[in-house]
Amino acid sequence: MMKNCEYQQIDPRALSVSPASAPQSPAETTAQRSRRKWEVFPGRNRFFCDGRIILASQSGVLPLTLGLIVVTCGLFFAFDCPFLVEHLTAFIPVIAAVLFVFVVISLLRTSFTDPGILPRATPDEAADIEKQIDTSGSSTYRPPPRTKEILINQQVVKLKYCFTCKMFRPPRTSHCSLCDNCVERFDHHCPWVGNCVGKRNYRFFYSFIISLSFLTSFIFGCVITHITLRSQAGKSLVQAVQESPASVVELVICFFSIWSILGLSGFHTYLVASNLTTNEDIKGSWSSKRGAEESGNPHSYNSIITNCCATLCGPMPPSLIDRRGVLPPDEAISAASASEIELPLFTAKNDAHMCTQSTKDVLERMVHSSDFHGLCPPGTPKTTPLGLDDSGTPAPSAEPSPSAGCSQQRGRQSVAAPCLALSRSSKRDSMHSINPAFRLASPSPSLSRTSFILGEAPDISFIPLP
Amino acid sequence: MRQQAAVAAKVFIQRDYTNGTVCQFQTKFPSELETRLDKQQFEETVRTLNNLYAEAEKLGSQSYIEGCLACLTAYTVFLCMETHYEKVLKKITKYIQEQNDKIYAPRGLLLTDPIERGLRVIEVTIFEDRSLTR
Secondary structure, three states, X not given: OOHHHOOOOOOHHHHOOOOOOOOOOHHHHHXXXXXXXXXXXXXXXXXXXXXXXXXXXXOOOHHHHHHHHHHHHHHHHHHHHHHHHHHOOOHHHHHHHHHHHHHHHHHHHHXXXXXXXXXXXXXXXXXXXXXXXXXXXXXXXXXXXXXXXXXXXXXXXXXXXXXXXXXXXXXOOEEEOOOOEEEOOOOEEEOOOOEEEOOOOHHHHHHHHHHHHHHHHHHHHHHHHHHHHHHHOOOOHHHHHHXXXXXXXXXXXXXXXXXXXXHHHHHHHHHHHOOOOXXXXXXXXXXXXXXXXXXXXXXXXXXXXXXXXXXXOOOOOOOOOOOOOEOOHHHHOOOOOOOOOOOOOOHHHHHHHOOOOOHHHHHHHHHHHHHHHHHOOOOOOOOOOOOOOOOOOOOOOOXXXXXXXXXXXXXXXXXXXXXXXXXHHHHHHXXXXXXXXXXXXXXXXXXXXXXXXXXXHHHHHOOOOO | OOOOOOEEEEEEEEEOOOOOOOOOEOOOOOHHHOOOOOHHHHHHHHHHHHHHHXXXXXXXXXXXXXXXXXXXXXXXXHHOOOOHHHHHHHHHXXXXXXXXXXXXXXXXXXXXXXXXXXXXXXXXXXXXXHHHOO
């Protein structure tokens, strides 16, 4: 019997695909279609190519941006380049082409990259945070406080609680109302790009606006040169313009773009050099509002070069939302069907380390472990449903199977009052654990109740048994 | 004969922001684990994880070269190459698996890789102690 209870390593990823024991009906296994995590993503984003590409819910004016760039460059190549190649140098279209490619790639990268979205807190985490806040003060239930103060580099910073994502936002993180996500190092939501600009795509955004400044300036300069050269060959300016009307279109577009793009580039260069985000700059988070009190930017490295390198050339953090991960089958299934996860138990090895070390106890446990199956509600050999999930989707865990364990203890009479109280409420909970609908809801109050109840369980396990 | 392990509780080790936005976790030993685990062992695990994350986010010559190369190739180089950060994350996953095998699983605990929780918390799942069932 000992051999059968050999320890097996738990791999949370393997749980979703681990073969269940015999009782699971074949109908259930065939009905499980593997779904990817992007399909159940709670934020307002759109996904393409099976989760590879992520976009904000509204693409904003991205098509307009792309259109303007493509049209302007197209006109330039078609109407201005032949003249300039003839009169100046062939490098002009080459440079323009390189810049154009760079601009378009940067733009697409900015739009289609996950800006640094923080996945929402799992129900367990949210319950844990609420519990911590409740226990640290009042006895009555009240909504979690909105701020938490921490020290960053000896400076006091307030962390805000996000009610949508149910967690305290890390520093420099902000919740974008358009995308309904918390984004790390949130800069701003750019409608031109159709996405938030955050930690992961700020460098693409910056290279986009810098290369776009170069492109617009270059095209502007070339078009001016073109018209000047034409009008110098004995013709008037009006005549030159009439010969090449496309140039006027390009001039107008470039003229208005240059002001805004160059201004934006300058502004963002300043932000990069001082390691600030647009959000912080606008809100004045680090400016000394309180008179003489010095509150510099705690995230700055106090060196322009280091700030630039850190923001633009720093290591590329990975996407935290795991769009293409496969959902564990129990969450992919609707509430109607019942599926259960089975976990191997680390009994034998555990127990050797646990406080009860006598062989008598080990043998007793072996005997009672077979009893346990019989006591499992509602009397089926199936395992109690567990919600050991590793995705952001709501699924309550901490199913109260200690309830069954406790009812066994009650019979032993070695544990008195605490166990009686537990078993009374645990009966109620064991009813809940059967109902699959309960598993897929996210019942915060009952979860905290459950965790409160279970919190006592470890104490009981270490009462020495006769 | 496979038996079930019931989840007794979950402990969440939060992030430590005293050094800024770098990924570090608090080394404070949670009281729920007192009965199951040695304080030194736990702190050792968290400290090693913190060092690994610091290595991933380190601003060194390697990350700069990678960043500049990426910029020059219009970021297309990431389609074929794995970033330094991703390499270290794989190392971290391996380390956590190893720690689970050697130290945590025998004590009825399970560490969840923080990347699965958005690098917000280290989730420690406490499994019901089998000695409860008598």
